[in-house]
Amino acid sequence: MKMDGETEQLHVVLFPFMAHGHMIPTLDMARLFAARGVKTTLITTPLNAPTFTTAIQKGKNTSRPPLINIQVFRFPAQEAGLPQGCENLEQALGPGVMDQFFKASAMLKEQLEQFLDKTRPDCLMAGMIFTWATDSASKFNIPRLVFHGTCYFSLCVGEILRLHQPYKNVSSDQEPVNTFLLPSLPHQIHMTxxxxxxxxxxxxxxxxxxxxxxxxxxxxxxxxxxxxxxxELEPDYADFFKKDLGRRAWHIGPVSLYNRSNQEKAQRGKTSSIDQHECLKWLNSKKPDSVIYICFGSTIHLIPSQIHQVLMALEATGQEFIWVVRNEDDLGGFEQKMTGKGLIIRGWAPQMLILEHEAIGAFVTHCGWNSTLEGIAAGLPMVTWPMFAEQFYNEKLVTDILKIGIPVGAKKWTTVPSIEDVIKQNAIEKALREIMEGDAAEERRCRSKEFKNMAWKALEEGGSSYSDLSALIHELRGLSTKNHN
Known part of the structure; x- marks a missing residue:
């Protein structure tokens, strides 16, 4: 049996899907394992490696030297028909290209099996897209954990949709007859x-x-x-997932909160396109809870007519804001016009630093789970604007169950928005006012702050996430002892 002092002998391998929404939380998880004395290896590909190596090098300057190694696999882009250098989902969002990207990802199986055979780690945590990883790990008697990158609620919704197919009872896509109830869940959740x-x-x-x-x-x-x-965020759904759906699961988040120093927060993900000091200086000049932060994540592209409607809504409300836009987005003369009122960040923003600043009063989000959870951990009410993936499920959690969000009115799942999907100025303006002004807004803000406190407590020693990670490590150590004897 391994003694406590020998915990570093436990070796966990983490293999995230090549998309920033999966890689960034996986790096945070690697740090959590390493902080508990677990030897940790992150697998990635050449062009994605800097996301990990830069952060780990910076981490070495802090008081917590991490036990994290990086293993780089060659990415078979050309064999799958992808252009050379296409190694991240963000570069493969075009029609047809995504399927080739998944094909290339599946070709990593052989390299993974060679690596597992050589190193024989005690556990493999692989992204959900690597469906073959369970078989690969079992060949070497290695337990495989799945990382979906979302919450219990969305996992439960996805499974109820799969098992019961309630959408089959809908005869039309015209409201309100297109609404259906998701059966068996702890709350009455309706979708279209x-x-x-x-x-x-x-x-x-x-x-x-x-x-x-x-x-x-x-x-x-x-x-x-x-x-x-x-x-504490979703107790009914943690229980439902484990008891009613019979899954084994461990919650260890919000993993973003492991980044404590401003440097760690600023360097999380890609290099920020704005100097963190310039950004903080601008925020420091604003009153508490007065600024709206707007960001649609790393894979969403707003069409010009939608950008125009957001601009008009911001101008009409007179609201102070920070808006993260793509480098190529054309805002006309709006940037000069709103100088002082708004800060436009092109490219990658130091999101955690911004969300946690006292000047930020609300968050307009696409409801990707990383952003949603970072908003919750920062104690912010949200305007929800889902577009695809499981973002509409996350919206339901934020608006219907946690009651800390206002929907902007997005109705249609789409990766390529068209002119018909554009949310109009009036709807955006109404949501912005509702999230910032009045008694209901104050109640939402108070609720949001309560969830923030719960999030921080969950990661402290004895907290729910700290304890679940301890239980997982303990169980893996027990298995490792059996396998080694």
Missing amino acids: RLQLSEELWSNKETDYKKRSSKVKESELESFGVIVNSFY
Whole structure:
């Protein structure tokens, strides 16, 4: 049996899907394991490696030297028909290209198996897209954990949709007859067919459906699921996932809170396109809870007519704001016009630093889970603007269950927005006013601050996430002892 002093002998390998929304929380998890004395290896590809190496080098300057190694696999872009240098999902969002990207990802199987055979780690935590990783790990008697990159609530919704297919009872996409109830869940949650990918509810057998069913199979056969959430945020759904759906799962979040220093927060993900001191100086000149932060994540592209509607809404409200836009987005003369009132950041923003600043009063978000949880951990009410993936599920958690969000009125799941999907100025303006002004806004802000306190407590010694990570490490150590004897 290993003694406490020998915990470093436990070796966990983390293999995130090549997208920033998966890589960044996985790096935070690696740090959490390393902080507990667990030897940790992160697997990635050449062009994604700097996301990890830069942060780890910076981490070495802090008081917590991490036990993290990086293993680089060659990414077979050209064999899959991708252009050379396409190694991240953000570069593969065009029609047809995504399928080639998934094909290339599947080709990493051989390198993974060679690595597992050589190193024989005690656990493999692999992204959900690597559906073959469960089989690969079992060849060497290694437990495989699945990382979906979302919350318990969304995992439960996805599974209820798969098991019961309630969208089949809908005869039309015209409101209100298109609404259906998700059966069996702890709350009454209604959705519409338009809020789901058409590939899910159409009668065609698509690559998306095949992929989804493989994800589910490999999860069911795996050792369990690791969840970036905390028990107090969604207790009914943590229990439902484990007891009613019979899954093994450990919640260890919010993992972003492991980044404590301003330097760690500023360097999380890519290099920021704005100097952190310039950004903080601007925020320091503003009153508490007075600024709205707007960011749609790293994979969403707003069409020009939608950008125009957001600009008009901001101008009409006179609201102070920070807006993160893509480098190529054309804002006309708006930037000069709003000098002082607003700060436009092009490219990558130091999101955690901004969200945690006392001047920020609300967050307009696409409801990607990383952003949503970072907003919760910062104690912020949110304007929800989902577009695709499981973002409409996350919106339901924020607005219907936690009651800390106002929907902007997005109705349709789409990765390529069209002119018909544009949310108009009036709806945006109404949501911005509602999130910032009045008694209901104050109540939402108080609730948000309570969740922030719970989030921080969950990660402290004895907290729910701290204890779940301890339980996982303890169980893996027990398995490792058996395997080594």
